[in-house]
Amino acid sequence: MPSAESHPPLRVALLGCGVVGTQVARLLTQQADDLASRVGARLELVGIAVRDASAPRDPVVDRSLLTEDAEGLVRRADIVVEVMGGIEPARGLLLQAIEARAAVVTANKALLAEDGPTLYKAADDAGVDIYFEAAVAGAIPIVRPVRESLAGDHVRRVLGIVNGTTNYVLDQMTTTGADLADAVREAQDLGFAEADPTADVEGYDAAAKAAILASLAFHVRVSIDDVAREGIMAVTADDVAWAAHTGHVIKLLAIAELRDADRGTGRGAGVSVRVHPALLPTTHPLANVRGSFNAVFVEAESAGELMFYGRGAGGAPTASAVLGDVVSAARHRVLGGKGPQESTYADLAILPASAAVTRYQVRLDVDDRPGVLAQVAQALAAHGVSIEAVRQPSAPEAVAAEGMQTPAAGAAQLVITTHAAPESALAATVEAVAALDPVRTITSVLRVEGA
Numbered sequence: 001m002p003s004a005e006s007h008p009p010l011r012v013a014l015l016g017c018g019v020v021g022t023q024v025a026r027l028l029t030q031q032a033d034d035l036a037s038r039v040g041a042r043l044e045l046v047g048i049a050v051r052d053a054s055a056p057r058d059p060v061v062d063r064s065l066l067t068e069d070a071e072g073l074v075r076r077a078d079i080v081v082e083v084m085g086g087i088e089p090a091r092g093l094l095l096q097a098i099e100a101r102a103a104v105v106t107a108n109k110a111l112l113a114e115d116g117p118t119l120y121k122a123a124d125d126a127g128v129d130i131y132f133e134a135a136v137a138g139a140i141p142i143v144r145p146v147r148e149s150l151a152g153d154h155v156r157r158v159l160g161i162v163n164g165t166t167n168y169v170l171d172q173m174t175t176t177g178a179d180l181a182d183a184v185r186e187a188q189d190l191g192f193a194e195a196d197p198t199a200d201v202e203g204y205d206a207a208a209k210a211a212i213l214a215s216l217a218f219h220v221r222v223s224i225d226d227v228a229r230e231g232i233m234a235v236t237a238d239d240v241a242w243a244a245h246t247g248h249v250i251k252l253l254a255i256a257e258l259r260d261a262d263r264g265t266g267r268g269a270g271v272s273v274r275v276h277p278a279l280l281p282t283t284h285p286l287a288n289v290r291g292s293f294n295a296v297f298v299e300a301e302s303a304g305e306l307m308f309y310g311r312g313a314g315g316a317p318t319a320s321a322v323l324g325d326v327v328s329a330a331r332h333r334v335l336g337g338k339g340p341q342e343s344t345y346a347d348l349a350i351l352p353a354s355a356a357v358t359r360y361q362v363r364l365d366v367d368d369r370p371g372v373l374a375q376v377a378q379a380l381a382a383h384g385v386s387i388e389a390v391r392q393p394s395a396p397e398a399v400a401a402e403g404m405q406t407p408a409a410g411a412a413q414l415v416i417t418t419h420a421a422p423e424s425a426l427a428a429t430v431e432a433v434a435a436l437d438p439v440r441t442i443t444s445v446l447r448v449e450g451a
């Protein structure tokens with residue numbers, strides 16, 4: 001490694017000075033000497049683009065670096081760090097940077113999940129690095145392990161809690177009985193919710209990360225539009241209480257899995273990518289991921305099961321991942337070489353949501369009389385959905401004591417867990433069960449993962 005003095009400083013442009021950008025600016029300044037030693041050149045922060053340069057800032061930010069002229073700033077950089085978010089102007093600025101042969105680092109999962117291939121191709125054509133470790137699960141090194149460390153293996157499945165806000169909300173609902181809206185507000189105050197928390201609670205943020213992870217894990221192009229998505233807004237306090245009663249927790253999961261060809265249905269091999277709330281047994285490692293923490297569970301053919309855990313959001317944790325990328329890109333500037341390119345060689349279909357195969361827990365209120373269970377079981381069997389277990393919970397007073405709603409007089413509650421079944425079969429089954437005369441309401445249908 002050459003000494004930092006023997007190489008001219010590398011000019012770093014920072015686009016954005018919000019939750020993440022402020023911490024990137026702080027680390028670039030406070031750790032300047034260490035970074036110089038690790039890179040072999042000093043990293044000089046040459047400007048910070050913001051929307052409003054006159055707005056109050058954290059005192060760690062050198063106000064003389066602030067500018068509202070992001071395009072002008074990009075023209076004077078060797079490395080452009082984009083932490084402004086959104087699609088435009090972020091995409092245009094990154095393309096401008098790449099065209100000018102600057103390396104780029106971004107935390108912008110929304111942009112990558114929508115139009116990553118345009119950026120990857122531009123970077124490839126220009127022979128520059130594009131790094132995005134912070135775009136998935138904040139501080140957790142997961143992009144690099146999947147893209148590089150597991151490049152010699154075959155990943156079969158990725159199961160992740162990749163949105164801190166929703167994990168915080170579900171955890172608060174589970175442990176304190178908090179209301180969903182209050183917990184979302186707390187997450188915003190703590191700095192991990194997106195500016196518009198709809199992106200979190202409706203699952204868009206997790207879907208963007210799922211698309212990025214699936215693309216890397218399976219060497220195919222997956223965009224956010226390919227991801228079957230369901231957020232947490234329909235999860236009720238009753239669902240949370242029932243989950244606990246049956247030995248589960250509810251988590252918003254991002255799932256990307258390889259499905260082999262199915263001779264029976266003639267369906268070819270493909271990749272299923274989805275985001276939805278799911279029941280996880282309390283014994284599963286992901287069940288113990290609390291608060292705003294994230295974790296990604298990877299199953300690979302040779303490596304077996306791997307779990308990556310840590311802070312998935314917040315200014316300093318995310319800035320740590322950004323800085324790691326800046327160091328990698330900067331080292332390439334000093335020593336030569338280039339980071340990995342997008343890999344899309346795999347001939348795999350992206351399967352529709354209806355092809356996802358999972359287990360389900362269905363709760364329903366039915367007339368409490370003989371023969372009803374048999375009718376319900378018959379409706380499931382008619383659609384090829386096999387029952388794993390049926391419970392009829394105990395006395396109403398015991399149910400109420402655990403915070404769960406009790407059925408009306410003359411009704412009984414059934415909790416049915418199925419064996420794995422395709423989403424399409426389950427949807428048709430639920431419709432058929434709901435239409436049965438003795439069925440009063442389907443209280444909830446939740447997927448069960450991780451058993």
Ligand code: NDP
Pocket residue numbers: 015016017018019020021049050051052053055070082083084085086088089107108109110134135138191192193195312313314315318
């Ligand atoms: P913030 O909203 O806190 O900050 C955004 C920054 O970008 C602000 O400084 C804003 O300027 C600036 N900005 C926005 N639009 C423009 C524009 N058109 N021109 C110039 N500057 C602009 O966002 P975060 O720091 O939370 O997130 C940044 C990125 O990092 C996003 O892509 C996000 O998804 C990603 N990310 C965030 C994490 C987190 O925990 N917050 C975790 C992982 C990734 P001004 O200050 O003047 O308004």
Ligand code: HSE
Pocket residue numbers: 135137138162163164165166192193194200205312313314
């Ligand atoms: N809003 C996101 C979260 C930030 O809650 O996880 C990290 O991408």
